[in-house]
Structures are given as C-alpha cells and as structure tokens.
Amino acid sequence: MNREQKLVRYLILFTALLSSAVLMGMSYNYWSIVDYFALPSADTDMLLVPDAASLFIFLFMKIADQIKFIVTDSLIFIGGYDLHLTFRYIVITVLVVAIVKYFYVPGVFELVSIFVCVLALIVSQTIASDVSKKKVDEAFIAYQSQKKLEFDYKKLLADRNFGKLDDALMKVETAFENGLLTVEEYGSHFEKFSRTTGDDLAILNEWVEGSKVPEIALLARASTFYYLGGEVRGTAFANKTSEEQFAGLRKYYDMAVVDINDSMKINEDILQAYVVLVNITGTSGSDSEAEDVFKKGRGKFPESYYLAYFYVDKLQPKWGGSLRHMRRAAKSYEASYKYNPLLVALKGLELVAMADSQYVDKNYHTAITLYNRALLYGLRRTVLDSVYYAYKEIQDYEAAVEIMTLCLDNFKSDANCFYKRAMAYAMVSDGDKAKLDIAKAVEIGLDYSWKYQNVGWMYETIKAYDQAVKYYMLASDMDNKNIYSLERLYVLSYYKYVALEQVLPYMKRWTEINPDEPDPWLKYADTLGDINPEESIPLYEKYLSLVDHSDKNNEVAIEKVLKLIAELSDKKI
Structure with missing residues (x-):
C-alpha cells in the first residue's frame, strides 16, 4: 500500500471519528455544541487585565475563533441552520465513502470507520436532545402563526370611544394570557399608541382618567411616553447622542415610570408593565435597577420569552452593557428550554448585537455571517429580515430571494415574506414572479402604508403604471402623511399615466397636510389648471404667498407662475 492510500485511510477514519463524536454528543447536549460552534471564545474582558499572559491567551483564542467560524460557516452552507x-x-457521506473503499481495498481502518458511523447514526436516531433545533423552529413557526386581533385604536381614540378602547385592550390581555397572541403581537397593540401626540395625547389623558380598567390604560400611556422618549433620543450610540436628547429621553421615561407604578398598584400581574420598565431601566437606569425589575417580573412570568428577550437585548454594548452580560443572562434560562423552546433564541441575541454593529458600520458580509450563526438558535423572523436587508445592501438580490424563500417555506402565510421576495424579484427584473408574490402579500394584507408605497414603486419600475397608481393611492389612503406616494401620483399624472381627475383629491389632501409648504399648492394648482384653469388662480396665488422669493432656486418657478396667472386672468376677462 502506497503512502497516498494510507493517508486516505487515516483521513477517512479521522473524519468518521470526529463527525460521529460530534453527532453523538449532539444527541445528549445539542445546544452546548451549537454554543461552541456559534459563539466566540475570545472574551474582550481579558484585555481589562494589563498583563502579557492575558493578551497572549486572548490573541490565541481570537485566532482559534477565526478558524472555528470558517468551519461553522461551511457547515451552515452545507446543511443549513440545523x-x-x-x-x-x-x-x-463518510459511511458511503468507507463502504466503497472497503469493497475495493478491505481493511481494518474501513471497518472501524463503518462501525463508528453506523453507531453514531443509530445513537442520533434513538437518543434525542430534550429540545431539538426542529422543536425550536416549530415553536417560532407556531408562534408567528397565532391569531391576530385588529382594532383601530386611532379612530376609537379620536371618537373618544373609551368604553371600546377598554374592551379592546382587555381582549388583547386575555388572549395573550391564554397563549393566543405572540409577544410581538401583544406588544404591538400598546405600540399603536406610540405616535400619540398633541390633541390625541390630551384625549389619551381623558381616557386614562375615566377608564374602567385604568391599569391597562395607564400602560398604554406609559408605552406612549416610552416610545416618545426613544424618538427624542434616536438610535445612535451613546457617544453620538447629545445631552439635550438624553434630557428629552429622561423626561418621557420619568412620566412612563409614574404611569407604570400607578398601574402596578392596581394589578401587578400585567406583563407589559415589566417589559416597559425593563426597557426603561435597561436604557437609562442603573444595572442593578434593571436587574431588580427583571427578577421581579421573572418571578411572576418565569418562562416568558417576551420579558426575557427585552432584558437580554437591553444588555447589549450599545446600551452600556456587554456581550458577556448578554450571554450570562441568556444562559440562566437553559433549564427552561423544555418549557418554552423560544428561550433558546436568547443566546443568539449576542450574535445579533454583533451583526447589527457590523451592519451599521457597513460591513455587510460580516453581518450576514453573524446573522446566519444567530439563526442556528432558531428561525426568528426578524433575523431572517436582517439577512435579507444585508443582501440587498450588497445587491445580491438572488440571495435575498433565497432567504425570503426560506422564510416562506416555514412561515407560509406571512405577507411580509411575500412582499420582501417580490421586491427582490423586481430588482432582478423578474416581473412575473414579483407580481405573483405581491398579489399574495396584498391578499393576506400588509401592515404599513410604506409597504403599499413600495408595491407602487415596484409596479412603476416594471412600467405597470395602472397598478402603480392603485397602490400609491392605497398607501396615501392608509396614511395621509405618506408624501412620497403623493409625489409619485403627481409625476404619473404629469406624464398622463393616470387621469388628472383621479389625482386631484390627493393633491388637495397634500395641501391640507402641509398647508404652510409652497410645493403642494403649486402641484395642486398645476393639476387643477389642466381641468379648470380659472379655479387654479387662487392656488397659484397661495403658492406665491408662501414661496421664498429671495431664493434664486425658486426664480424660474415664480416667473412661470406669474406668467400663468397673467394669462389665465386675461382669459377670464
């Protein structure tokens, strides 16, 4: 036997032993092995100790991590996320190779390889981990497909229909307690109050004062203050956030805490109270405050993925925490995996935080590999979306199609997966497939005006202008502040792709939304001018009263409008 043949035998045996050992180990403790492959071993906290030994160990582990992650990424490429x-x-594969090799050149090495592989396959079939990857994925799929409740909170609030507001949120609370709503769906009902400002905020205060379930009404208002605080602060890292922004954040957060405390005096068993409080203390309070709130909430909701998710998420570095704290908090839930498989995904949050940081820095390829490792801990919809957006940033639209196809293979009736895949199909000029996906997305129902706006954009790019107009109008009807859709309607009417009479009400709406802006009045006047020229004169005059005459960029438009008014006035005479 020559040297090359011996080397092949050793290689087959080594691969058989190693892969079989890993496979059998996974049967006993799957998630520990996933941790080894997915999570970094090098701990940056080692650098806090300024000695040569710590630095050497850190560098060694960093190099080992790089090698390990090349293997991990290859494994994901070969077999996916399980x-x-x-x-x-x-x-x-090794078993087949060993059997073929044995038929040609029988030997002990081949027999041992065959025996080890068969043993590993038998063990992996008969002994299963308490919580397999399949169970976690099934939990997320079932979780996303749970029943949704729909209420028009904005209209109920505007109509001061406080009784129905009470009833609606009571139904939400009851459905969630009975396991009929996902935590995202549960939280989204409170988030719908997040844009409440001005007069609506005054009405919200009225509701809180007269509510028959004040503990829930208080939480709705607390959620409003929480999201207003986040809006003032922005999403930048702490070192890029001004003191004025932090002051605005603290003002709203203090108001939210007062409402939460008042709510908890009435009823301490509403999960949303702990979630908002964990978010607030995790962002603006001390570590000990956040941990105390979390422990109290965990005592009442020991297997709640919702509460655990927000607590671990707030421990990420950009909020002043660390990856080590995230991992430690996630690890504390290991004993609860069998009660709630969703909790497995907590370990992936560390990887998501790292990926998000790379995404912000525009290191999209690195972000994709980190998001992919996070998916080893469960097919979370939000992570699939993040991979999709990263692929779009590097203009790999075929990969974006593939990740949304994976989404649809699992979340079969998710309108947003159809919508995102359609957008990717549009970018690779596959208009027919894009249309099919859009039809399915619209049939199921999209949740935001800007998505219908993007559907309009997609149809416009493939020159299906009648459909583009339809969806731009739908986007504007859904949210009358969707200015982009109004702009596109004006452009399409200018090029005669839609009747001016159809667009005219939308141009009027634009002036009602932005009455102090000159541009909407000009577009309204132009549109009306082609239908009823004489009636457009007051609109042109309104434009002239608002436009900045000292700005040289407006000179051509002003001159054109003055000329039009003069011509129309002459005809009128």
Whole structure:
C-alpha cells in the first residue's frame, strides 16, 4: 500500500471519528455544541487585565475563533441552520465513502470507520436532545402563526370611544394570557399608541382618567411616553447622542415610570408593565435597577420569552452593557428550554448585537455571517429580515430571494415574506414572479402604508403604471402623511399615466397636510389648471404667498407662475 492510500485511510477514519463524536454528543447536549460552534471564545474582558499572559491567551483564542467560524460557516452552507442534520449528512457521506473503499481495498481502518458511523447514526436516531433545533423552529413557526386581533385604536381614540378602547385592550390581555397572541403581537397593540401626540395625547389623558380598567390604560400611556422618549433620543450610540436628547429621553421615561407604578398598584400581574420598565431601566437606569425589575417580573412570568428577550437585548454594548452580560443572562434560562423552546433564541441575541454593529458600520458580509450563526438558535423572523436587508445592501438580490424563500417555506402565510421576495424579484427584473408574490402579500394584507408605497414603486419600475397608481393611492389612503406616494401620483399624472381627475383629491389632501409648504399648492394648482384653469388662480396665488422669493432656486418657478396667472386672468376677462 502506497503512502497516498494510507493517508486516505487515516483521513477517512479521522473524519468518521470526529463527525460521529460530534453527532453523538449532539444527541445528549445539542445546544452546548451549537454554543461552541456559534459563539466566540475570545472574551474582550481579558484585555481589562494589563498583563502579557492575558493578551497572549486572548490573541490565541481570537485566532482559534477565526478558524472555528470558517468551519461553522461551511457547515451552515452545507446543511443549513440545523447542525444535527448537517453532521448526519457528513456521517452518511463518510459511511458511503468507507463502504466503497472497503469493497475495493478491505481493511481494518474501513471497518472501524463503518462501525463508528453506523453507531453514531443509530445513537442520533434513538437518543434525542430534550429540545431539538426542529422543536425550536416549530415553536417560532407556531408562534408567528397565532391569531391576530385588529382594532383601530386611532379612530376609537379620536371618537373618544373609551368604553371600546377598554374592551379592546382587555381582549388583547386575555388572549395573550391564554397563549393566543405572540409577544410581538401583544406588544404591538400598546405600540399603536406610540405616535400619540398633541390633541390625541390630551384625549389619551381623558381616557386614562375615566377608564374602567385604568391599569391597562395607564400602560398604554406609559408605552406612549416610552416610545416618545426613544424618538427624542434616536438610535445612535451613546457617544453620538447629545445631552439635550438624553434630557428629552429622561423626561418621557420619568412620566412612563409614574404611569407604570400607578398601574402596578392596581394589578401587578400585567406583563407589559415589566417589559416597559425593563426597557426603561435597561436604557437609562442603573444595572442593578434593571436587574431588580427583571427578577421581579421573572418571578411572576418565569418562562416568558417576551420579558426575557427585552432584558437580554437591553444588555447589549450599545446600551452600556456587554456581550458577556448578554450571554450570562441568556444562559440562566437553559433549564427552561423544555418549557418554552423560544428561550433558546436568547443566546443568539449576542450574535445579533454583533451583526447589527457590523451592519451599521457597513460591513455587510460580516453581518450576514453573524446573522446566519444567530439563526442556528432558531428561525426568528426578524433575523431572517436582517439577512435579507444585508443582501440587498450588497445587491445580491438572488440571495435575498433565497432567504425570503426560506422564510416562506416555514412561515407560509406571512405577507411580509411575500412582499420582501417580490421586491427582490423586481430588482432582478423578474416581473412575473414579483407580481405573483405581491398579489399574495396584498391578499393576506400588509401592515404599513410604506409597504403599499413600495408595491407602487415596484409596479412603476416594471412600467405597470395602472397598478402603480392603485397602490400609491392605497398607501396615501392608509396614511395621509405618506408624501412620497403623493409625489409619485403627481409625476404619473404629469406624464398622463393616470387621469388628472383621479389625482386631484390627493393633491388637495397634500395641501391640507402641509398647508404652510409652497410645493403642494403649486402641484395642486398645476393639476387643477389642466381641468379648470380659472379655479387654479387662487392656488397659484397661495403658492406665491408662501414661496421664498429671495431664493434664486425658486426664480424660474415664480416667473412661470406669474406668467400663468397673467394669462389665465386675461382669459377670464
């Protein structure tokens, strides 16, 4: 036997032993092995100790991590996001190679390889981890497909229909307690009050004062203050946020805390109270405050993924925490995996935080690999979306299609997956497939005006102008502050792709939304001018009263309008 043949035998045996050992280990403790492959071993806290030994160990582990992650990314490429299945494929492949080799050149090495592979496959079939990757994925799929409740809170608030507001949120609370709503869906009902400002905020105060379930009304208002605080602060890292922004954040957060405390005096068993409080203390309070609130909430809701998610998420570095704290908090839930498989995903939040940081820095390829490792801990919809957006940033639209196809393979009736895949199809000029996906997305129902706006944009790019007009109008009807859709309607009417009479009400709406802006009045006047020229004169005059005459960029438009008014006035005479 020559040297090359011996080397092949050793290689087959080594691969059989290693892959079989990993496969059997996964049968006993799957998630520990996933942790090894997915999570970094090098801890930056080692650098806090200024000695040569710590630095050497850190650098060594950093290099080891790089090698390990190349292997991990290759495993994901081979078999997807379930490493148990991936190693089964590897062991089966080695088994086939060993059997073929044995038929040609029988030997002890081949027999041992065959025996080890068969043993590993038997063990992996008969002994299963308490919580498999499949169970976690099924939990997320079932979780996303739970029943949704729809209430028009904005209209109920505007109509001062406080009784129905009380009833609506009581139904939400009851449905959530009975496991009929996902935590995102549950939280979204409170988030719908987040844009409440001005007169609506005064009405919200009226509701709180007269509510028959004040503990829930108070939480709705607390959620409003929480989101207003976040809006003032922005999403930048702390070192890029001004003191004025922090002051605005604290003002709203203090108001939210007062409402939460008042709510908890009435009823301490409403999960939303702990979630908002954890978010607030995690962002603006001390670590000990956040931990105390979390422990109290965890005592009442020990297996709540919702509460755990927000607590671990607020421990990420950009909020003043660290990856080590995130990992420690996530690890504390290991004993609860069998009660709520969703909790497995908490370990992936560390990777998501790292990926988000890379995404912000425009290191999109690195972000994609980190998001992919996070998906080893469960097919979370938001992570699939993040991978999709990263692929779009690097203009790899075929990969974006693939990730949304994976989304639809699992979340079969998710309108947003159809919508995102349609957008990717549009970018690769596959208009027919884009239309099919859009039709399915619209049939199921999209949740935001800007998505219908993007559907309009997609149809416009493939020159299906009648459909583009339809969806721009739908986007504007859904949210009358959707200015982009109004702008596109004006452009399409200018090029005669839509009747002016159809667009005219939308141009009028634009002036009602921005009465002090000159541009809407000009577009309204132009549109009306082609239908009823004489009636457009007051609109042109309104434009002239608002436009900045000292700005040289407006000179051509002003001159044109003055000329039009003169011509129309002469005809009128």
